Amino acid sequence: xxxxxxxxxxxxxxxxxxxxxxxxxxxxxxxxxxxxxxxxxxxxxxxxxxxxxxxxxxxxxxxxxxxxxxxxxxxxxxxxxxxxxxxxxxxxxxxxxxxxxxxxxxxxxxxxxxxxxxxxxxxxxxxxxxxxxxxxxxxxxxxxxxxxxxxxxxxxxxxxxxxxxxxxxxxxxxxxxxxxxxxxxxxxxxxxxxxxxxxxxxxxxxxxxxxxxxxxxxx
Amino acid sequence: xxxxxxxxxxxxxxxxxxxxxxxxxxxxxxxxxxxxxxxxxxxxxxxxxxxxxxxxxxxxxxxxxxxxxxxxxxxxxxxxxxxxxxxxxxxxxxxxxxxxxxxxxxxxxxxxxxxxxxxxxxxxxxxxxxxxxxxxxxxxxxxxxxxxxxxxxxxxxxxxxxxxxxxxxxxxxxxxxxxxxxxxxxxxxxxxxxxxxxxxxxxxxxxxxxxxxxxxxxxxxxxxxxxxxxxxxxxxxxxxxxxxxxxxxxxxxxxxxxxxxxxxxxxxx
Ligand SMILES: Nc1ncnc2c1ncn2[C@@H]1O[C@H](COP(=O)(O)OP(=O)(O)OP(=O)(O)O)[C@@H](O)[C@H]1O
Ligand SMILES: [Mg+2]
Numbered sequence: 198x199x200x201x202x203x204x205x206x207x208x209x210x211x212x213x214x215x216x217x218x219x220x221x222x223x224x225x226x227x228x229x230x231x232x233x234x235x236x237x238x239x240x241x242x243x244x245x246x247x248x249x250x251x252x253x254x255x256x257x258x259x260x261x262x263x264x265x266x267x268x269x270x271x272x273x274x275x276x277x278x279x280x281x282x283x284x285x286x287x288x289x290x291x292x293x294x295x296x297x298x299x300x301x302x303x304x305x306x307x308x309x310x311x312x313x314x315x316x317x318x319x320x321x322x323x324x325x326x327x328x329x330x331x332x333x334x335x336x337x338x339x340x341x342x343x344x345x346x347x348x349x350x351x352x353x354x355x356x357x358x359x360x361x362x363x364x365x366x367x368x369x370x371x372x373x374x375x376x377x378x379x380x381x382x383x384x385x386x387x388x389x390x391x392x393x394x395x396x397x398x399x400x401x402x403x404x405x406x407x408x409x410x411x412x413x414x415x416x
Numbered sequence: 417x418x419x420x421x422x423x424x425x426x427x428x429x430x431x432x433x434x435x436x437x438x439x440x441x442x443x444x445x446x447x448x449x450x451x452x453x454x455x456x457x458x459x460x461x462x463x464x465x466x467x468x469x470x471x472x473x474x475x476x477x478x479x480x481x482x483x484x485x486x487x488x489x490x491x492x493x494x495x496x497x498x499x500x501x502x503x504x505x506x507x508x509x510x511x512x513x514x515x516x517x518x519x520x521x522x523x524x525x526x527x528x529x530x531x532x533x534x535x536x537x538x539x540x541x542x543x544x545x546x547x548x549x550x551x552x553x554x555x556x557x558x559x560x561x562x563x564x565x566x567x568x569x570x571x572x573x574x575x576x577x578x579x580x581x582x583x584x585x586x587x588x589x590x591x592x593x594x595x596x597x598x599x600x601x602x603x604x605x606x607x608x609x610x611x612x613x614x615x616x617x618x619x620x621x622x623x624x625x626x627x628x629x630x631x632x633x634x635x636x637x638x639x640x641x642x643x644x645x646x647x648x649x650x651x652x653x654x655x656x657x658x659x660x661x662x663x664x665x666x667x668x669x670x671x672x673x674x675x676x677x678x679x680x681x682x683x684x685x
Contacts, residue, residue: 216668315478316585318525319539320592321516330539332529 202382206373210383211368214390216283217355219395220365224355225348231291232298239299240306241324254296262293263357270361286365294351301343304357305336331371337409345402352394366390427490429454429596429627430475435484436475437467443468446651448484452596455625459659460604462648463675468631471648472598476518477511488517488595516544518578519589523601525581527573531561533584534569538589545592559591560584563617579610583617596627603634635679639663648671 203210239250257265269278269292270285280288309332317327359368370383377383423467441600445467452458452490460468475486477494486493492513495503499504504513528549537556541547547555560566563583573581582602589597603611615637622641623627632638638645639659647655647662649671655662667673 278505310524310526311529312522312524312526314520316588317528317540318512319515319518319520320538320588321512321544323512323543326543330543331528335528404431409675 228294519594
């Protein structure tokens with residue numbers, strides 16, 4: 198293994214890793230928030246709005262992420278939406294993740310027994326209060342694992358951003374490989390970085406899960 | 417006397433007029449007319465599926481009734497006043513205000529498991545009545561004391577017996593100082609030895625003058641505590657009479673007779 202290669206390309210790889218993390222975290226948090234908004238909107242809306250949401254969910258889930266990214270990045274300018282590669286990457290990530298997050302939240306809402314919500318309505322709690330005080334705290338338990346899971350999946354989807362020249366990890370790794378004609382080492386390092394993200398995420402998810410299930414263990 | 421604003425003493429607290437409710441094609445309630453007076457206890461009895469729960473849930477608009485009226489102290493519940501068809505629902509805030517005055521207790525308790533008994537009771541006092549934290553806790557504690565559970569205030573529902581959970585649920589409702597309390601089979605999910613403690617609390621409430629509408633299979637409670645008993649069958653109000661007329665002698669209506677007969681055979685009455 199040629200270590201001086203990594204001395205030379207280390208900064209680029211690290212920068213790529215930084216971009217990956219940026220797109221991943223901003224994209225995940227954005228997708229999470231958008232997904233939550235979609236799930237709430239669905240819950241409180243009249244039927245026509247629900248149809249629109251259903252259509253959106255089907256559309257996004259029914260097309261590959263790469264196509265969505267292409268459409269946003271190359272098609273955006275025709276609609277006056279000119280984005281840098283990183284902006285396009287983050288935005289498409291948010292859009293791509295939102296229906297999956299929404300679905301997780303929707304199942305979380307349903308995990309809280311209907312009777313508890315009726316009891317809350319009977320004492321006059323508003324729908325927003327019911328969401329914040331009754332549903333959210335309880336749905337954390339069933340949604341933490343699927344959320345962690347999906348965020349891990351997203352971490353690896355960041356690699357696709359390289360197709361629109363987002364200077365993320367895969368992009369930098371490919372550059373390095375092409376310029377130095379080494380393949381094994383760069384991709385081993387690449388794997389290491391992704392593995393790191395996965396490990397940290399699942400560890401964090403585990404911590405959150407332990408926290409939110411605390412009250413269930415009380416005897 | 418002015419007919420528009422009858423005095424509080426004579427006006428029915430709850431007044432149900434020609435109320436009907438269907439689920440799709442199925443007619444769950446048909447043309448129900450029923451007055452509940454202040455401090456009165458009305459028990460609803462009848463076979464399974466006769467519409468007892470549906471009637472109760474229409475009173476606080478958990479189910480939207482189709483036609484007819486439900487009024488609490490003269491105010492139409494759930495629908496906007498007026499004759500325009502189709503009727504429009506009242507604003508969400510209005511419905512919340514109306515519901516504040518109608519306490520409800522469910523068969524399955526429906527406590528919020530992530531909150532302590534005290535927090536279950538205090539929640540709406542803070543969020544709906546706008547009490548400060550301390551005032552809400554004091555009021556919640558007072559309500560828990562009423563149901564003889566002041567020593568369990570810090571327990572989570574998982575650490576309470578069914579009877580205790582149901583009493584917390586009652587405390588949660590009465591803490592809001594409702595004008596009327598609705599009970600939907602409050603003891604049906606309880607082990608037999610825990611039924612008594614809940615019925616005792618309900619009797620105490622009745623003795624203090626709380627207006628109550630109680631769906632129950634406890635014929636003993638209906639016979640001894642109710643002022644009037646309503647018998648429902650297939651969505652219709654068949655009989656509405658003092659308990660003595662229903663339990664004391666052979667009821668006139670064959671449906672009531674056969675219903676009570678099955679109870680006697682099971683030695684429940
Ligand atoms: N949400 C609903 N959708 C469709 N049908 C319903 C719904 N709720 C109740 N019903 C039907 O309406 C009828 C009356 O139901 P309800 O729950 O009021 O009966 P009940 O007298 O309370 O019976 P039980 O003693 O078993 O509790 C039943 O036939 C029931 O299947
Ligand atoms: Mg019922």
